[in-house]
Amino acid sequence: MSPTRGGAVAGAERRIAPTRRAAVDIRGSLSLVGMLLKYLSFATLMPAVLAIGYHESVVPFVGATAIAFTVGLALERGFAGATSIGFREGYLVVALTWVAAAAFGALPYVLSGDPQLDRPVDALFESMSGFTTTGATVLTDVDAVDRSLLMWRQFTQWLGGMGIIVLALAVLPRLRVGGRQLLESELPGPEIDQLADRIRDTARRLWLLYVALTAALFTALVAIGVIGKDGMGPYDALGHAFTTMPTGGFSTEPDSIAGFDAATQWVIVVFMIVAGMNFALLYRALVRRRPGRVLGDEELRVYLAVLAIGAIVIATEIWDEGFATGERAIRDGVFQATSLMTTTGFSTFDFAGWPTLALMTLVAMMFVGGCAGSTAGSIKVVRHVLLGKSLRRELRQTVHPEEVIPIRLNRRVLDERTLRAATAFILLYVGIFVVGAGVIAVDAAFQGPDLTPIDAIAAAATTLGNVGPGLGVAGPIGSFEGFSDVSTTAMMLLMWLGRLEVIPVIVLATRRYWTN
Amino acid sequence: MRIVIVGAGQVGSTIVEALHAEHDISVIDVARERLEPLAYRFDVGTFEANGASRKALQDAGVDKADLFIACTSRDEVNLVACSFARVEAPKATTVIRTSNVEYIQLWRAGRLDVDFAVSSELETAHAVSRSIGMPAARQTDVFARGQVQIVEFDVPEGADPSLVGTPLREARIPDDSRVLAIIREESMTLPRGDEMMEEGDRIVVIGSPEAARAWGTLLAPGAGTVEDVVVFGGGQVGTAIARTLRAQGIGVRLIEAQRERAREVAEELPGCRVYNTSGIDPDFLERERIGQAQAAVFAMKEDTKNHYAATLARVHGVPFTIAVVHDTISTQVYEYSGVDVTINPRAVTAEEIVRFAHDPRTQQVTMLEGDRYEVLDITTQPTSEYVGLRFRDMPIRGAMIGAIVRDGSALFPRGDDVLQAGDRVIVFTETSRVPDVEKVL
Numbered sequence A: 001m002s003p004t005r006g007g008a009v010a011g012a013e014r015r016i017a018p019t020r021r022a023a024v025d026i027r028g029s030l031s032l033v034g035m036l037l038k039y040l041s042f043a044t045l046m047p048a049v050l051a052i053g054y055h056e057s058v059v060p061f062v063g064a065t066a067i068a069f070t071v072g073l074a075l076e077r078g079f080a081g082a083t084s085i086g087f088r089e090g091y092l093v094v095a096l097t098w099v100a101a102a103a104f105g106a107l108p109y110v111l112s113g114d115p116q117l118d119r120p121v122d123a124l125f126e127s128m129s130g131f132t133t134t135g136a137t138v139l140t141d142v143d144a145v146d147r148s149l150l151m152w153r154q155f156t157q158w159l160g161g162m163g164i165i166v167l168a169l170a171v172l173p174r175l176r177v178g179g180r181q182l183l184e185s186e187l188p189g190p191e192i193d194q195l196a197d198r199i200r201d202t203a204r205r206l207w208l209l210y211v212a213l214t215a216a217l218f219t220a221l222v223a224i225g226v227i228g229k230d231g232m233g234p235y236d237a238l239g240h241a242f243t244t245m246p247t248g249g250f251s252t253e254p255d256s257i258a259g260f261d262a263a264t265q266w267v268i269v270v271f272m273i274v275a276g277m278n279f280a281l282l283y284r285a286l287v288r289r290r291p292g293r294v295l296g297d298e299e300l301r302v303y304l305a306v307l308a309i310g311a312i313v314i315a316t317e318i319w320d321e322g323f324a325t326g327e328r329a330i331r332d333g334v335f336q337a338t339s340l341m342t343t344t345g346f347s348t349f350d351f352a353g354w355p356t357l358a359l360m361t362l363v364a365m366m367f368v369g370g371c372a373g374s375t376a377g378s379i380k381v382v383r384h385v386l387l388g389k390s391l392r393r394e395l396r397q398t399v400h401p402e403e404v405i406p407i408r409l410n411r412r413v414l415d416e417r418t419l420r421a422a423t424a425f426i427l428l429y430v431g432i433f434v435v436g437a438g439v440i441a442v443d444a445a446f447q448g449p450d451l452t453p454i455d456a457i458a459a460a461a462t463t464l465g466n467v468g469p470g471l472g473v474a475g476p477i478g479s480f481e482g483f484s485d486v487s488t489t490a491m492m493l494l495m496w497l498g499r500l501e502v503i504p505v506i507v508l509a510t511r512r513y514w515t516n
Numbered sequence B: 001m002r003i004v005i006v007g008a009g010q011v012g013s014t015i016v017e018a019l020h021a022e023h024d025i026s027v028i029d030v031a032r033e034r035l036e037p038l039a040y041r042f043d044v045g046t047f048e049a050n051g052a053s054r055k056a057l058q059d060a061g062v063d064k065a066d067l068f069i070a071c072t073s074r075d076e077v078n079l080v081a082c083s084f085a086r087v088e089a090p091k092a093t094t095v096i097r098t099s100n101v102e103y104i105q106l107w108r109a110g111r112l113d114v115d116f117a118v119s120s121e122l123e124t125a126h127a128v129s130r131s132i133g134m135p136a137a138r139q140t141d142v143f144a145r146g147q148v149q150i151v152e153f154d155v156p157e158g159a160d161p162s163l164v165g166t167p168l169r170e171a172r173i174p175d176d177s178r179v180l181a182i183i184r185e186e187s188m189t190l191p192r193g194d195e196m197m198e199e200g201d202r203i204v205v206i207g208s209p210e211a212a213r214a215w216g217t218l219l220a221p222g223a224g225t226v227e228d229v230v231v232f233g234g235g236q237v238g239t240a241i242a243r244t245l246r247a248q249g250i251g252v253r254l255i256e257a258q259r260e261r262a263r264e265v266a267e268e269l270p271g272c273r274v275y276n277t278s279g280i281d282p283d284f285l286e287r288e289r290i291g292q293a294q295a296a297v298f299a300m301k302e303d304t305k306n307h308y309a310a311t312l313a314r315v316h317g318v319p320f321t322i323a324v325v326h327d328t329i330s331t332q333v334y335e336y337s338g339v340d341v342t343i344n345p346r347a348v349t350a351e352e353i354v355r356f357a358h359d360p361r362t363q364q365v366t367m368l369e370g371d372r373y374e375v376l377d378i379t380t381q382p383t384s385e386y387v388g389l390r391f392r393d394m395p396i397r398g399a400m401i402g403a404i405v406r407d408g409s410a411l412f413p414r415g416d417d418v419l420q421a422g423d424r425v426i427v428f429t430e431t432s433r434v435p436d437v438e439k440v441l
Helices: A010-016 A026-053 A059-078 A087-112 A120-131 A147-162 A164-171 A180-186 A199-227 A234-244 A262-275 A279-286 A291-295 A298-320 A326-341 A356-366 A381-399 A416-447 A453-464 A485-499 A503-509 B010-019 B032-041 B054-059 B075-088 B101-108 B120-133 B209-219 B236-247 B259-268 B282-287 B303-315 B330-336 B345-357 B431-440
Strands: B002-006 B024-029 B045-048 B067-070 B093-098 B116-119 B137-143 B148-154 B177-184 B187-189 B202-207 B228-232 B251-256 B273-276 B295-298 B321-324 B341-343 B362-368 B373-379 B399-406 B409-411 B424-430
Touching (some): A026 A147, A026 A164, A059 A087, A059 A147, A087 A120, A087 A147, A087 A180, A087 A485, A120 A147, A120 A485, A147 A164, A164 A199, A199 A234, A199 A279, A262 A326, A279 A291, A298 A356, A326 A356, A356 A453, A416 A453, A416 A485, A485 A503, B002 B075, B010 B024, B010 B345, B032 B045, B067 B075, B075 B093, B093 B345, B116 B345, B120 B236, B120 B341, B120 B345, B137 B362, B148 B424, B177 B209, B202 B399, B202 B424, B228 B236, B236 B251, B259 B273, B282 B303, B295 B303, B303 B330, B330 B341, B345 B362, B424 B431
Parallel strands (some): B002 B024, B002 B067, B024 B045, B067 B093, B295 B321, B321 B341
Antiparallel strands (some): B177 B202, B399 B409
């Protein structure tokens, strides 16, 4: 801008014009991602301790820490300088952080030399599936993997569940950025519910609740293990507590939860339901003791209603078709409905062989997901509710064009922009799902494995929704090992998109993101 | 009594008009053109100054005031003026006019340091809702916590002959009620048993709420309970009306021409259907079947628009129309063109404020026919010459007792009943006789 035009004040002029910086501060973003990776690198020390205890190799974990720390430090220092991390950089930081985390998580698998995991693509798939709390696996024989390495796999899900950046906001001394934008990009749901004035305190409270719930589940599982016959030992209990609360779905057992007793399965059902609830709401109910507001929450009611209907349909169907009877049929129905709707992905039965109605119900529930602000993936109940309300308003306005109808959620009027964003999200989500399913189906036709159309659909839905198991070869007791590298990579992208709720990743692909 | 009034707009002028005869009044306003007419018409002191200035208040003699009224159209000025008056004259009764419902709520909760807060919007809304509850009535008000209702009716053509054209003592008048006044072509009579009502008369009736409803059905047969009201205009008045009606379980449709405002109203009133349109679009009126509404209230900002919309609504078949008027002169236009009820928010507000200026024994005042007649609620003194008399023996001197409230419950006296000391009486009289009536009782 020339100083003559508009007669701007000299001071103001100086502030606007001189820093000829790029539209997006890439260097600053990389530096921040490097710093996050540096701190995240210490996470492998947890399984390293286990490895020492089990007399297994600590090299994969210590090696991963060393590599990630070095790379992180190099990025942080290499791009250090005056940064201007703001609203726009937030998307880039979040998207890159999750790629960096997945790469870091893959290091122990590669370094371990485990024959099932040491191919980089497989390792990256397993790691991405871990951090995004998907639970899809390329393992075919879980028992053959070192216990410390298996626990790392469980642990990645736990870290990814409440969010790496939310964790960083909660524990790191200070992030150089405001944080709200980062939190919004990472926490699921259309808008975040602040629990405190400071973002950092909000993040802390969420993580605290998350840790407390995980501890409660661990205790419950161990207790049942001590009393019951087929319960979990401490190792399994910890492993499954780590993957239930983030609605992850990795198991330390080859047949998932099927081998454990009924009490264990019911406890896991309860905690999966809790994990699919809005944590901010849970915090208010449990810590501030305001259960009234929680029970009156519109989203929660729809969530529980959909869950109940799905469970009833499935239980009735499998009982009727003779797959199970009595308490077993009810338990399998409730468990599987809960597991897939909350996008956990545990199984108590190889449901891939269930009748079509039950399968269709399960696939449909993968598209519902949990509540906003939960650790669940997929579209989320609240967006379905908002879409439903928008459609009902459209119908009403067709008849009464002049009528002004604000849309309310929990008696609060919603911004039109929030509504548009929810609709746009669903459209984008479905679009990406269709493309993903197409890629997987076409690739499978050329390179295998043998897929039915519904198997391809399930594979795309399960990875995009961060659920875990699909149908056919990728069913609950199967594995994604049979897919080609093309499909595996596509599914990694789907998991990444799904975990970050599409928008933060997709905006990076628009030209207007990179220009002013 | 010494009264200081801040604000010489319509509300202030109406108050001055009602009170100037018996009280010493000082009026403060920033605009000379509002003060001058008052100074010429009435014997009051005027001060051209900002009411929110402490000095101006001191000049006007606020320290000697018994009653302080802040009734400008700006809430903040009223509040500031009142808080100054509180300090200068701690014993004075303070009254503010406000358009903010929040202030009213604060005042009711005792969190606002004023003695009375009056809201034009709320008073108007209540007036509208009373009219809608009584479609045949021109005006209505309640006393003694709703036990006594005063209603002004037009006697329509073809009214029940057992009621109209029959001497009152033989007419089939509903129980617990009596006719207080018959107004015929500008002249008013306080009727005895031998008078009769005629078609085209205006009458003032007092009675229990049930009796008032019975009167309503006798004089306007076929008008049942109201379920569907259309409010034109979503300003503060329109919103207050819609909210009040909704609170009574009446279905409300509201029309607002400004898009943002329509959205705000829709957000504020969840139970109300809001349309963003001008209200004078015949296609819209037809499409939404506005003509099927039982009543329409016109609360838009301009009288001319209200007038046009009201006429159009009548063309579309709305049987009962109520207009909120802003300019006093519009009332005549409305009445001429057949609008059923007109409500002037400033008059309603002034009336509410004037209540505080009466004798401390007087609890409530309603004005009828502009400010020509008043209905008072007075506690009788033991020394009153009327105490101990039977009602049939009381001389009629320009006032009529319609009801008495004894031990908290209302009685509608017959000829043999006796007035006792300490009874609260509800009296109808001409405005000019108010001081006499207060003295005599």
